Amino acid sequence: MGFSTRYRGNILVVSLSGELDHHTADELRQTVEKELDKDIARHILLDLSQLVFMDSSGVGVLLGRYRRILAQGGKMAAYSLHPHLEHLYEVAALSKVIPAFASENLAVNELKKDEGLRR
Amino acid sequence: MGFSTRYRGNILVVSLSGELDHHTADELRQTVEKELDKDIARHILLDLSQLVFMDSSGVGVLLGRYRRILAQGGKMAAYSLHPHLEHLYEVAALSKVIPAFASENLAVNELKKDEGLRR
Amino acid sequence: MNGWVELRIPALSQNESFARMVVAFFALQAGDWSVAELNEIKTAVSEAVTNAIIHAYEDNLDTGDIVVQGQATPGTLEVTITDFGRGIADIVRAREPLFTTKAHEERSGLGFTVMENFMDELTVTSSPRQGTSIRMVKYLNLTTVQ
Amino acid sequence: MNGWVELRIPALSQNESFARMVVAFFALQAGDWSVAELNEIKTAVSEAVTNAIIHAYEDNLDTGDIVVQGQATPGTLEVTITDFGRGIADIVRAREPLFTTKAHEERSGLGFTVMENFMDELTVTSSPRQGTSIRMVKYLNLTTVQ
Ligand SMILES: Nc1ncnc2c1ncn2[C@@H]1O[C@H](COP(=O)(O)OP(=O)(O)O)[C@@H](O)[C@H]1O
Ligand SMILES: Nc1ncnc2c1ncn2[C@@H]1O[C@H](COP(=O)(O)OP(=O)(O)O)[C@@H](O)[C@H]1O
Numbered sequence: 001m002g003f004s005t006r007y008r009g010n011i012l013v014v015s016l017s018g019e020l021d022h023h024t025a026d027e028l029r030q031t032v033e034k035e036l037d038k039d040i041a042r043h044i045l046l047d048l049s050q051l052v053f054m055d056s057s058g059v060g061v062l063l064g065r066y067r068r069i070l071a072q073g074g075k076m077a078a079y080s081l082h083p084h085l086e087h088l089y090e091v092a093a094l095s096k097v098i099p100a101f102a103s104e105n106l107a108v109n110e111l112k113k114d115e116g117l118r119r
Numbered sequence: 120m121g122f123s124t125r126y127r128g129n130i131l132v133v134s135l136s137g138e139l140d141h142h143t144a145d146e147l148r149q150t151v152e153k154e155l156d157k158d159i160a161r162h163i164l165l166d167l168s169q170l171v172f173m174d175s176s177g178v179g180v181l182l183g184r185y186r187r188i189l190a191q192g193g194k195m196a197a198y199s200l201h202p203h204l205e206h207l208y209e210v211a212a213l214s215k216v217i218p219a220f221a222s223e224n225l226a227v228n229e230l231k232k233d234e235g236l237r238r
Numbered sequence: 239m240n241g242w243v244e245l246r247i248p249a250l251s252q253n254e255s256f257a258r259m260v261v262a263f264f265a266l267q268a269g270d271w272s273v274a275e276l277n278e279i280k281t282a283v284s285e286a287v288t289n290a291i292i293h294a295y296e297d298n299l300d301t302g303d304i305v306v307q308g309q310a311t312p313g314t315l316e317v318t319i320t321d322f323g324r325g326i327a328d329i330v331r332a333r334e335p336l337f338t339t340k341a342h343e344e345r346s347g348l349g350f351t352v353m354e355n356f357m358d359e360l361t362v363t364s365s366p367r368q369g370t371s372i373r374m375v376k377y378l379n380l381t382t383v384q
Numbered sequence: 385m386n387g388w389v390e391l392r393i394p395a396l397s398q399n400e401s402f403a404r405m406v407v408a409f410f411a412l413q414a415g416d417w418s419v420a421e422l423n424e425i426k427t428a429v430s431e432a433v434t435n436a437i438i439h440a441y442e443d444n445l446d447t448g449d450i451v452v453q454g455q456a457t458p459g460t461l462e463v464t465i466t467d468f469g470r471g472i473a474d475i476v477r478a479r480e481p482l483f484t485t486k487a488h489e490e491r492s493g494l495g496f497t498v499m500e501n502f503m504d505e506l507t508v509t510s511s512p513r514q515g516t517s518i519r520m521v522k523y524l525n526l527t528t529v530q
Binding site: 138140141142144148172173174175176178179180182183202203206207210211 | 397398400401419420423424426427430431434437438489490491492493494495497498501502
């Protein structure tokens with residue numbers, strides 16, 4: 001599996017590709033943790049358009065990052081869910097914690113929604 | 120594996136695609152035999168550009184057709200050999216009996232070469 | 239087409255993708271599975287093989303083997319994943335959604351839930367210190383009504 | 385990466401492509417084989433598996449099993465294909481180019497020649513009515529000098 005990270009303001013955008021399972025989970029975990037340690041990111045946004053496989057080990061590592069970002073007052077979202085992940089998203093009820101949007105901008109709008117209030 | 124047949128004058132052109140092994144050899148054998156039974160073809164020309172795999176069972180079925188066409192005074196040739204078949208072509212010394220040309224026209228020229236003499 | 243296959247692999251995490259790939263290829267050879275169904279099969283296999291590696295052999299390298307058996311009839315695919323590891327003491331509890339004995343390793347506890355939802359039958363057989371066998375069946379072209 | 389895999393399949397011709405696919409996938413996981421080398425590995429596997437189906441079990445459906453074992457080290461791939469069929473009485477003769485006992489079936493007699501040329505080592509072990517085992521080794525990135 002492959003991934004790249006970039007920042008859009010205070011949002012860490014992680015683009016995933018390939019297959020996310022127990023074998024590849026560790027790499028993702030370490031990459032995201034290292035970015036979060038930089039204290040730039042308030043939210044995490046996942047680009048799932050190229051992630052063609054994920055199982056419950058992948059869910060575990062995503063929820064792990066969700067818990068950390070939630071603890072620091074941020075949110076997590078995803079966009080462009082690959083069709084192969086839809087059933088897993090449903091069975092694992094992932095939409096409740098990492099809602100998936102049709103586009104990056106829609107997801108960003110959602111992540112930024114409550115921030116305006118505090119500005 | 121897939122194949123299609125067409126005629127170019129008295130040449131039966133067989134385009135092969137996919138994988139030619141013992142499992143798929145029979146289909147090819149039957150198709151070519153049926154065409155030869157029509158008594159239209161004097162020569163056989165193989166388009167190997169889309170054939171990504173062949174083993175010695177494939178060699179066997181090609182040589183079987185070669186023997187029949189040779190017995191009725193014809194020749195056999197091939198064109199656009201897929202790179203995957205090059206080593207097999209060499210090890211089985213196939214060039215001696217089914218020479219491979221860079222293009223269809225070059226192969227056709229070779230097949231027609233001696234025919235002019237008898238016209 | 240009827241057929242079967244048996245694959246034996248060491249319990250290493252890189253074999254998770256290998257096992258699901260082999261099963262998917264076997265399934266495709268035997269039946270006209272849709273892309274979505276194939277992906278469900280791959281995911282279920284991944285869950286069972288991962289569990290064998292993590293739970294049965296506790297992520298020890300150089301441990302036991304995993305046996306993946308596939309059996310196909312014109313309308314069904316049956317996959318059995320067997321390990322020879324620690325076994326499951328309480329199967330009913332293990333199958334509960336979100337239950338995991340390795341929460342500290344970021345396990346979601348959803349492996350069995352995924353297997354149950356992605357396949358049509360799931361049978362778990364296990365004896366402590368003997369190992370575990372997960373048998374899953376999927377029916378071809380069965381529109382899931384929920 | 386070191387690793388191994390064992391695949392057991394019934395001696396059916398549709399498993400020729402399945403076996404070579406599984407070995408190719410295993411090889412790719414274990415080493416950085418080129419496309420040309422992978423194709424040579426697939427072809428050699430195809431020869432050995434086809435021989436087991438045609439010669440060892442005489443094309444009988446519903447006959448014996450074929451066991452394909454793969455073993456990888458950082459620099460080598462070893463593949464062993466074993467059947468439990470009729471065996472080879474005269475191995476030296478069987479390995480001769482163009483020798484075949486089934487010329488009427490359009491066999492080319494080039495199976496062993498291909499295995500020898502496409503792999504770096506070839507060992508044939510056989511006993512009549514017990515079966516045959518073909519062990520082949522290929523070295524990674526070995527430029528063939530001829
Ligand atoms: N093959 C196995 N061997 C031993 N224990 C297992 C095995 N598979 C599952 N278990 C037990 O069942 C529990 C639930 O499994 P599962 O639903 O897949 O969730 P998770 O893998 O995330 O823990 C595991 O935490 C483990 O205790
Ligand atoms: N697994 C096997 N079991 C029994 N006999 C075999 C086996 N493999 C090869 N042979 C014998 O060796 C001969 C040569 O094999 P090969 O070089 O592959 O040519 P071919 O398969 O075209 O006959 C075969 O014709 C057969 O008699």
